[in-house]
Amino acid sequence: xxxxxxxxxxxxxxxxxxxxxxxxxxxxxxxxxxxxxxxxxxxxxxxxxxxxxxxxxxxxxxxxxxxxxxxxxxxxxxxxxxxxxxxxxxxxxxxxxxxxxxxxxxxxxxxxxxxxxxxxxxxxxxxxxxxxxxxxxxx
Amino acid sequence: xxxxxxxxxxxxxxxxxxxxxxxxxxxxxxxxxxxxxxxxxxxxxxxxxxxxxxxxxxxxxxxxxxxxxxxxxxxxxxxxxxxxxxxxxxxxxxxxxxxxxxxxxxxxxxxxxxxxxxxxxxxxxxxxxxxxxxxxxxxxxxxxxxxxxxxxxxxxxxxxxxxxxxxxxxxxxxxxxxxxxxxxxxxxxxxxxxxxxxxxxxxxxxxxxxxxxxxxxxxxxxxxxxxxxxxxxxxxxxxxxxxxxxxxxxxxxxxxxxxxxxxxxxxxxxxxxxxxxxxxxxxxxxxxxxxxxxxxxxxxxxxxxxxxxxxxxxxxxxxxxxxxxxxxxxxxxxxxxxxxxxxxxxxxxxxxxxxxxxxxxxxxxxxxxxxxxxxxxxxxxx
Numbered sequence: 001x002x003x004x005x006x007x008x009x010x011x012x013x014x015x016x017x018x019x020x021x022x023x024x025x026x027x028x029x030x031x032x033x034x035x036x037x038x039x040x041x042x043x044x045x046x047x048x049x050x051x052x053x054x055x056x057x058x059x060x061x062x063x064x065x066x067x068x069x070x071x072x073x074x075x076x077x078x079x080x081x082x083x084x085x086x087x088x089x090x091x092x093x094x095x096x097x098x099x100x101x102x103x104x105x106x107x108x109x110x111x112x113x114x115x116x117x118x119x120x121x122x123x124x125x126x127x128x129x130x131x132x133x134x135x136x137x138x139x
Numbered sequence: 140x141x142x143x144x145x146x147x148x149x150x151x152x153x154x155x156x157x158x159x160x161x162x163x164x165x166x167x168x169x170x171x172x173x174x175x176x177x178x179x180x181x182x183x184x185x186x187x188x189x190x191x192x193x194x195x196x197x198x199x200x201x202x203x204x205x206x207x208x209x210x211x212x213x214x215x216x217x218x219x220x221x222x223x224x225x226x227x228x229x230x231x232x233x234x235x236x237x238x239x240x241x242x243x244x245x246x247x248x249x250x251x252x253x254x255x256x257x258x259x260x261x262x263x264x265x266x267x268x269x270x271x272x273x274x275x276x277x278x279x280x281x282x283x284x285x286x287x288x289x290x291x292x293x294x295x296x297x298x299x300x301x302x303x304x305x306x307x308x309x310x311x312x313x314x315x316x317x318x319x320x321x322x323x324x325x326x327x328x329x330x331x332x333x334x335x336x337x338x339x340x341x342x343x344x345x346x347x348x349x350x351x352x353x354x355x356x357x358x359x360x361x362x363x364x365x366x367x368x369x370x371x372x373x374x375x376x377x378x379x380x381x382x383x384x385x386x387x388x389x390x391x392x393x394x395x396x397x398x399x400x401x402x403x404x405x406x407x408x409x410x411x412x413x414x415x416x417x418x419x420x421x422x423x424x425x426x427x428x429x430x431x432x433x434x435x436x437x438x439x440x441x442x443x444x445x446x447x448x449x450x451x452x453x454x455x456x457x458x459x460x461x462x463x464x465x466x467x468x469x470x471x472x473x474x475x476x477x478x479x480x481x482x483x484x485x486x487x488x489x490x491x492x493x494x495x496x497x498x499x500x501x502x503x504x505x506x507x508x509x510x511x512x513x514x515x516x517x518x519x520x521x
Binding site: 010011033035036037043044063064065066067068069070071072075076077079081082083084085091092093094095101106117119120121122126128129130 | 254262263264265266267268269270272274275278279280282283286327328329330331332335378380381383384385507
């Protein structure tokens with residue numbers, strides 16, 4: 001019996017979860033802060049053993065952004081680098097696609113989609129999350 | 140505890156020296172600082188040497204191999220863009236602690252061209268999970284300021300016009316060229332709103348300072364060239380909710396500034412000139428507010444009204460700043476102190492801030508997902 005190798009996540013915080021991918025997060029039961037990624041201690045309130053594993057929200061709003069025109073060699077530009085405030089209170093960095101760069105506005109609603117993409121310099125696809133405008137975009 | 144003074148300080152002219160070595164560049168600045176103090180390497184009781192690119196390479200010891208191996212303790216320091224200022228502060232601490240009365244601090248860097256940053260091993264998320272370049276990080280900090288206060292691309296660009304103008308008056312600056320507003324705004328866009336002329340220059344450089352305890356300054360009769368260190372404060376990034384997504388340089392700067400003003404017993408309105416960390420044009424405006432030079436939301440007005448230009452109420456980066464003088468990471472912190480000390484001594488020539496009595500230096504560094512190191516010094520004419 002043969003198995004095909006699953007597409008690997010681009011970052012450790014991306015959980016493939018048998019075809020239902022999500023971004024892993026942690027919520028502090030003591031102070032309520034939600035983090036991207038799995039962690040044991042709260043940087044905000046310093047509580048230990050108060051972290052619960054959560055699936056991060058897939059919708060949020062753009063806090064800050066930039067249009068990157070010059071990047072490292074081999075990386076296609078321009079692209080839109082966004083800081084998104086997720087609806088569960090986590091803050092995450094990502095790339096906003098399916099949008100005209102000049103059309104990005106403060107608090108623009110966005111949602112997370114998962115796609116298999118070949119990173120610059122790599123020879124095979126990886127599973128990553130991307131952001132798209134919340135309305136009218138194809139997943 | 141007696142006060143600590145700078146009695147010798149200098150820097151090489153920043154530039155690109157691919158045929159030189161890191162210890163060689165450090166040695167040149169060290170000897171210049173010793174000459175400025177009228178002292179010898181034999182008078183130094185300890186060395187704090189700041190460098191990032193060869194942080195595991197014992198740069199301090201290799202520098203002493205070029206200028207005199209006296210067997211003094213050497214501490215090699217690495218702390219992002221605060222590296223040089225951290226070495227300087229370590230020297231200050233050592234004297235404050237009473238261990239030594241005469242200590243040498245050096246900062247040095249040899250850099251390639253191009254973008255800093257990167258994400259280590261494995262497939263690169265660059266472009267797929269935002270950008271890990273420094274210009275993008277600081278572009279977002281500018282956009283954050285714009286969304287809060289309406290700051291414009293033009294106001295950010297004016298920072299570069301100002302600092303490039305200042306650098307035409309500084310013979311130690313990498314570039315000495317006027318850049319009119321239309322040229323800054325029309326330059327290659329790197330990460331909106333920072334164009335290429337709004338990004339600091341990667342250069343090679345070194346700077347060094349001789350620090351001395353007050354009683355020895357008096358004993359040696361060096362008070363006429365001495366600059367008093369009124370405050371030497373550092374901070375790291377306190378918790379900020381977006382910091383893992385978007386490095387936060389403001390909270391650390393505000394914390395160190397508060398400590399520095401308290402330690403010096405002064406307010407921001409008593410500062411006559413500032414050298415702050417203008418690694419990108421967007422950063423300078425944000426730091427006006429972080430350092431208390433104006434109220435939150437007023438930075439755009441400050442640059443519009445020329446308050447921070449030479450001749451204004453509180454000139455900022457009269458050296459040309461990192462934007463034009465250049466930013467050799469490990470050297471920058473001591474080079475900023477050199478600039479302020481030179482004004483306090485009244486020796487800054489065409490760019491002299493008239494009547495300067497108190498100056499402040501600020502460096503802050505870090506990177507995506509790493510954290511922040513900030514150092515602030517308040518210096519006073521002795």
